[in-house]
Amino acid sequence: MNISQAAKLSGLSVKTVRYYADIKMVEPARNIQSGYRSYSNDDVAKLNFIGKARRFNFSIEECRELLSLYRDKNRSSKEVKKLTLAKIASIDEKLKEFHSLRDELSHLVDCCNGDDRPSCPILDELSK
Amino acid sequence: MNISQAAKLSGLSVKTVRYYADIKMVEPARNIQSGYRSYSNDDVAKLNFIGKARRFNFSIEECRELLSLYRDKNRSSKEVKKLTLAKIASIDEKLKEFHSLRDELSHLVDCCNGDDRPSCPILDELSK
DNA sequence: TATAAAGTCTCCAGTTACTGGAATGTAAAG
DNA sequence: CTTTACATTCCAGTAACTGGAGACTTTATA
Structure with missing residues (x-):
């Protein structure tokens, strides 16, 4: 899906979602023809995760850490x-x-x- | 007095005091020879006032407003x-x-x- | 008196987490 | 085919400083 759809589903602004791509938090695939960002459901799940963690007042760096813990099946x-x-x-x-x-x-x-x-x-x- | 003395008396850092000069909150006289900022007791009083208001969580703009109210003998x-x-x-x-x-x-x-x-x-x- | 150290100056960049806007390109609708 | 909507990149600005470079002045020491 395109960025605006991903933004809507995650409850974030398009600007914010693009920002998260820029800082390599959620890096979507690209449509080769158009150059548009192409978000998967998994990407949207990550955006949701980050949005919630941000609302819990975790900083971007803390979100990054939480996200990697979330992805790590061996974490404690x-x-x-x-x-x-x-x-x-x-x-x-x-x-x-x-x-x-x-x-x-x-x-x-x-x-x-x-x-x-x-x-x-x-x-x-x-x-x- | 020089900036470091003013900083010490007001409990602010030299950087901060210089910053307040830059944004025209507390503009000290200048020593013509050296170009050094020259703070009066009144300047220090202003710095103190601002420092306290900042600690009370007033923004810089609010501090500016409070400072002008403080200086205004006709304020209510x-x-x-x-x-x-x-x-x-x-x-x-x-x-x-x-x-x-x-x-x-x-x-x-x-x-x-x-x-x-x-x-x-x-x-x-x-x-x- | 020469030199070293401390203090000061200006200017530029970085911090946090975006947000707004310009200029430009692509896709979808009529 | 044109309008409209959506997308892209890049630059600047936010708040209130803080850090550092390079250069200059003043003060202290040898």
Whole structure:
């Protein structure tokens, strides 16, 4: 199938699918006459896999790794679990950061009158 | 003072401080002889302000806006509050996303044996 | 005073994961 | 046969820096 069909089936944009071909993540066959990319069902499965992993916040490089683990019949589930646990840990860190950020900001907002006068504890805090 | 001193006082890297000069956020005077950037205490105060706002997850453009509000003696605290509330809302969205991501991933991890066998529900999920 | 080391300058490239657009070529529909 | 839709490549831009090269100035050491 052509690229737009593959894109539709995988829920990705044509641009993104072409990008994945460029970076050698999913390299489809080529139609010799037209030069058009020609996607197999297997290619689409890979695109799906990558799309999902990206939605799970795995980076492109991590996707590459997961994909090769997926293709490797001798891999151990241990390896995949390790990758996923590391990902969870990094998400936890981000969560912690954002939580404290949020708390600090909302504290500042609570202290700010939000009226037409210039006095503003938010700016005061930023300038300290 | 020279750039490295300004960087040290503001807790930013020299590269970053030079970058802020390039994008016209904090434009120091120049030493005519050497061409070196020459930072005043006020420049350093601006750098501090920006550094803090960046740590509060405000973008460069938002920092620019906050900085001009800070400098504007006629501003209303309402404007600043509005910007901050919008920032909190966007952080909340990110928090929600990351939370559900985390939950899904940790559910997958719980289902995965993590042993030397290839069977792995994490990869199974990604390939669905 | 000569030289070495440290600090600074500008400019270019790379990072991440795409996205938009131009110019051009191919395929399908009317 | 022409219009339209889809495809191709290549270049540039995004956000906010960071790293490095090559050249110049200032400061410290011998």
